[in-house]
Amino acid sequence: SFRSDIGDLRFTIDFDEDTNNQGASGSGGGGDAQGGEGGSERIFGSSIPLDEAKSLFMKFLDEFDKGDDGRGKYGRELLRYCENKQQIFPVDAQDLHRFSPDLYSDLISSPMEIIPIMDACLYNHIVRNTPGINAAAAVVQVQIYNLHEKDKRTMRDFDPSDIEHLVALKGIVIRTSVLIPDMQVGAFRCTTEGCGHHASVNLEKGRIDEPTTCPKCHQKQSFELEH
Structure with missing residues (x-):
């Protein structure tokens, strides 16, 4: 099911009328962004501007681990997930780091801004490569997994510096309860x-x-x- 803690993707997607020149809109929820060089917005404390984050993730989908068909590993998988009507798309954080350490770093430090950008890029990639697709069917959310060891924590290791950062929790689940939707x-x-x-x-x-x-x-x- 869709995650609900960041925001509704329907309100963060925007794209040009020319579907070959689509782009994700904004920072996915009015995050702490500031003007950068040439007027490009930059998340406070980030290493790359928002526009560059968008283009880098689109390039990651298109070019990372290209196959014989000329498509990137994640670009191929994304279209397959869409055809199977799967709404959650897993992305290995180690692959993202190998492709762009800066984008990985910004994902860890500013997930509330970067993850909605990734969601919108997935949408744009599907629409661009699947002409005539229904807009609702193209809405897919990214699921990040396999963070670096330095970004994994046990409950005792959680620190105030981890607030609003993306971290992985290590531990043993001993009890579960019914999920209460937000x-x-x-x-x-x-x-x-x-x-x-x-x-x-x-x-x-x-x-x-x-x-x-x-x-x-x-x-x-x-x-x-x-x-």
Whole structure:
């Protein structure tokens, strides 16, 4: 099933009308980005600009471990997953590191920004190589596995410096419970008398932020969560 802790891919995908020149939009949820050289956005503390991260991952899909058919290993696998209607696409982090150490480093340090970019690149790759495909059928999410040993932790090793970083947890599962799904969209209503304006807010980076001002009556902090 789709992960829900980062955001809804439907709200992060954008692409040009020319399907041969598609690109993922933004940083997948308004992350901490700043202007770089030539106007390109750069995630704070990252080693490469956002536009370069997009082009690098598209190149990774197309060129890493090319086969006799001229397609990259992951490009071939992605189309096969799409044909089989599989919505989760695994990517070996060791392969990504071999292809681009900088992109791997940014994935570890800024997963909330880089993973939605990867999701959108998967979508664009499918649409580009499968003419006429239904847009909903092209939505696939990346699943990163096999991190470097330095990025693996036991529960006792977790540190405040790991917050908002991508790490792998090592341990033994002794008990499981039913998965409680995260809320995807929050429905808010203005409590100002005579207003009652409704607003919907999508999950972003694991949070649903309450609207601060009602666009109808302009009252501040007047919304309450309905469901």
